[in-house]
Amino acid sequence: MTVDPERTAAHATPPQAKGPRMFGRFQLLRLLGKSDLTMGWWVIDSRNGQEFMLVLPRQQPADTAALAQWMSRARQAGRINHPGLAPLVEVGEQDRWPFVAYDRDGQATLTEKLTPQGLPAADAARWISQALAGLAFAHEAGFVHRDLQPWQVCITEQGFCRVMGLEVALNTPVAQDLSHGNAALQQQRRGAERDVLAAGLVLHHALAGAPALEQTDVAHIIAQMPPLGREIVRLPWSTARPIPDPLRAIVNRATDRQERQRYRSARTLARALDGWRIADAEQGGGPLALLLDRLRAVGVLPGLPGSTARAARMALMERERTSELADVVLDDPALCFEMLRSVNTAQVRGAQVSGAGPVLTIRRTIAMIGMDGVRRCALALREWPGPLNEAAAAELERLIARVKHVGLVAQLLRPAGYDAEVVYLVALMQNLGRLVVQYHFPDEALQIRRLMQSAPAAKPGEPDDPGMSEEGAAFAVLGTSIEDLGQAVARHWGYDEEVLTLVRRHPLNTTPHLGDSDDELLRATASCANEVVDATQQPAAKVVSALQHVVQRYGRSLHVGLRELQLAAQGREITAEEHAHPARPAASPAPRAAGPAAAPAATAAASPARGLPPAGLGAARAQAQGVRH
Template identity: 30%
Template sequence: MALQKIGRFEIRRELGRGAQSVVYLAYDPQLEREIAIKTLHFSRPDAAQNAALLAEARTVSQLRHANIVPIFEAGEEDGDLYLVFQYVPGKNLAQYLKDAGALSPVKAVTLMRSILEAVACAHEQGIIHRDLKPSNILLDEDGIPQVMDFGIAARIEDLDSKQGDFTGTPAYMAPEYIESRTVGVRGDIFAAGLVLYELLTGRRAIQGSDPFQVMRRITQEDLRLPSEVSLDERIVDVLYKATARNPLNRYESVAQFLQALDSYLDPVEEEGAATGGKQSTLDFLLRRMRHKSDFPALSESVSAINKIATSETESIARLSMTILKDFALTNKILRLVNSAYYRQAGGGNISTVSRAVIVLGFDAVRNIAITVLLFEHLQNKSNAAQLKDEFLRANLAGILAKDIGTLTSTRDVEQAFICAMFHNLGRLLCQYYFPEESEEVKKLMGQKEIGEEAASLQVLGMSYEELGIGVARTWGFPPLIVNSMRKLPGGNVRLPSTPEDKLRVLAAYANELCLIIAQAGPDERARELKKLAARFGDSVKVEERDLRSTIEKSIEQVKEFASIIRLNLQQTAFGRQLREWMGEKPAASAAGEDDSSMAGTILSEQLGGELLPAAVVGEGQAPDSATAQAILTAGIQDISNTLVEEYKLNDILRIILETMYRAMGFKRVILCIKDARHNTMQGRFGFGPDTTEIARQFRFPLSFSPDIFHAAISKGVDILISDTNDPKIKPRIPDWFRKVLTSETFVLFPLTIKGNPVAMIYADKDGAGDIVIPEKELSLLRTLRNQALLAIKQSI
């Protein structure tokens, strides 16, 4: 019978378990909140040990830090100890790395800093962790790390250098602890270094066939990176110092470790390097922004998307995979592409990022992704209302530029959108990262009656325009977009002579029009619009009637966008101005109404009551059966819509693979195609970590071989392998597979025409037994496979 209560806490479901512990999601009826409860069961009950652990839990419960999961209380029931923690929705770092693989050095260091700050807080209180590892580090829904499980931590002043049994996880023990049971601050530093290794490489640092082999390697071998991993020597030096076998060669304190990471992010300029001028000021401001926990993550995401935008090969697959890593981002993007505005592009409901790119175009999806990313990083600030105002203005400017570009036959309206949106990036960034300086700029403008650029130059040492351009360059935006961020001189604007000039003029026009919408009252609008028409009369030829119609259309699009990203227009000054411009009366919101409740209602109406399945899928989690079926069904319809259009075979196959990947929570899905010349099956592309590299190595002959792959291909049967190490199965797993992958469970869907194999879909997960496919989902997966087969037949 399943456990139903522990103390007063009502058990809801199991979250995870270890050798001596089980973690449950539970409900506290007294305080009416969800909590996490961890039970500890020891093979030999020991009242003295339990008393000591309870005393330690009381000590740990005093720790207060944003990156530490607090202990609410502790107790004992039926001889077993239990600890009650704050429930943190999300996943642990081990699960995250299992899905994401190696992180970029900047992202790894940013995460590591937050982890170390939590450990430093504990050390200051005289507590060490003693079991620091990725599975004891939770990532909340915003990706912020929180360290938990100080349950075996030891008071530093009470340390006994000759403790008896080992306590902790062998793969993260320090050499001195294994050899002499010495416990100290440097042991936590060693474990933190191993966590950093895992962040940088995507794999565990110390591996072995059993705990004793692992501990032997820790004490006898220096940690070194694999030859195929190439990293900056500066971060490698930090890693090796943290994981030195001799504790005296490690950092003395977590503070030193943190300082080394900060030096990596912000290296000191070499002697003789230029230290003056605008570049020095920009570098100084960038360093300040990098110390904000979210700026490196935002920079990395935008830079990654921009890097893909400049690639001439596999851009659709790479953009899709980049977006799919973030399920919250995927969800919002799919809702946006199914909104009324984007549905004008045709194609019916869109259920995959791959099809969104096909229907809307690469640049449109890139712009949506960057817009959502930027908004997501404007939350939870004391000046959130002002930030949302700035963001809405930027978004409206982008939409106006796109719509006016369409009206004036501009060739690339998606470029116009991003140019106009980032026209005032410097002001937006200053409002977000330097709110005090932003207020000082406004104060100067009021007191001295000087312009915004002059005031920002005086306060920051550079103008908003220069700041925005500098950051845009570091994010990898192309010169075409960067140059459009430069303001136009006063007076009448001449007819642009190049496409680049046309985008710059259009971005400026849209932003000046947006300023009128934001600031002009009903009595001033006509006069201000005439001034704008006179200034841009030679360069942007739009009739007044068409302009007013375009403004109304663009405002409707902003309202729809705001509802999808759950932003209540009535709660922002600019939002209220938009409603007033449209002649709407202020909405009477119920007290306490939040953005999400309003947005949910509006969104439901817009999408006909349908919510896309991605809304309930968490990253790295296998969806529940109903959700999986919904995603598969939507994907099948998506593909049916595409098959009746002109299509490229690879596009259809990508949609099919992405649907399988999202619906079933596979770690990776890879398509293999028959190479007739060499009579082999060769991996082509897929979704999941390292699939590009793995697909190159995924190659096997079609001639007879007594293995699982040949059995599936030759007989045309779908095969699920639950455990590659099962004694009955192990001999039939080919050597080439074990060299390429470590997955313990996978499924094969062969594609055959008249008995001849033409392709195969491979999907896997890491752990034995992780793949379970109910009958309904299997039937839908086979339909997808048959659609792939139909597409291949039609292309032959």
């Protein structure tokens, strides 16, 4: 007999005495799932015994014209060919109930795969990423899903994920009428963003083992989240399976209570998941796997305009100008990094300095690789700005100026007896991740900055909505942290764990426990300088309190106070007279870090003292003996 699908859904397991339930020629075996808008059935074709999955709207089209339009739209969507979209077998209708059919062929829905313990993180991320790739392809072709549910995500026997039900949910009249061009485009965009939010909620369900807000219909969850409702959806901390922090940040961003923080496109969310999967795969090389191909193609950073050519010319001159050449190299972080990479590779160190430790000064590097080596490094750099467009190049230039200013501040704050060049380079290396992300992932870097920005409060009198931390924003965009990317590059250059610890900033969310060893003081000095410059980027009213927080973290170990930090941020060192007659700390905040226009002055001040003995990390230790604070 022929039955109403709505009525059939309410009786998924009819009594055997009534015989098999039929929907036209299809025998209804089991209800796969249903929502307010759609339902899915596992069926068998009575003509040939073939099994299918049917997806139907819960509401009949209003009239014959609406039915014809639904059928036409479903057929158009079915022509989209992508591995992340289930191939459509048939578009049909039975008693004015339209349906689409997909081959069952051993596939299981995500709902059938789910357990109360949730899915392993790697499986859930891989499957949803594949589904998002299919959705992104459909969105770019002008189609949306509108009702993505766990039971509409199916997994093949080979472990590949596909999405069913594209364009099955009945659309609103505005979007159906293609003559309303702008309105239809806006609704298509909103529908695509809703699909991305739904995918995030499906991933939340897959990891947690239970649907958010205890609602099985994703549309009901969305209706209770801002801006429609007030419920907050975040992954619980107590889950049966561990959820890595980067993946947790990605999922929580996908369902963030602030609409501006959520992913706007399926491709962006898929990239974040793929980034985490690649970085998490130990056999794939970890975070470095995200960068290896790019490093080979365009290098670590492009050389600043004119600096590499000048260094190459100077390398052809007399060898007595090593100190002047070192100053030129230090003015260009790209050339610094390229020379340090060159000298610290296992091959060079094994051949030239067997048994010696890593090299962390440019003068020592020049002595090891020679003038010809300097020239090769300079000529190996990509010309400015590499593959970047004008806006991204300007942002990288601003970041380089900021990083060089950090190096200057670190030199001004360093304890007595420590090599200024070593301190400067350690401060630069602590920003390697930021520089690499801005150069190799400029669009993602822009997303990270936007996620870190606070937003005005929704209502007067309420506090502003805070932005994400840099680490959380990087997790949500790249799937790994900026710090880990910098560490991966440094490890790729041949640095050992001792140096990797040295060039890792002290975490902001923990209190640094500082000793008086040379390595700890060098790391603390560079970390303090980074936090000082970060503090000067705060709104004017918050700068002094931010600097006072830095004093609380490092003041005792480095013997610095608020006045010293304010002067260092301005590129000045406190004088003996100021030590003898300390002035009251200025109420006005320290100025912001020098931008590109001020970079030459900052760089000149940052050039290390030429009289200090050239050496690697060991020299800084040797000089610190007996002069340690």
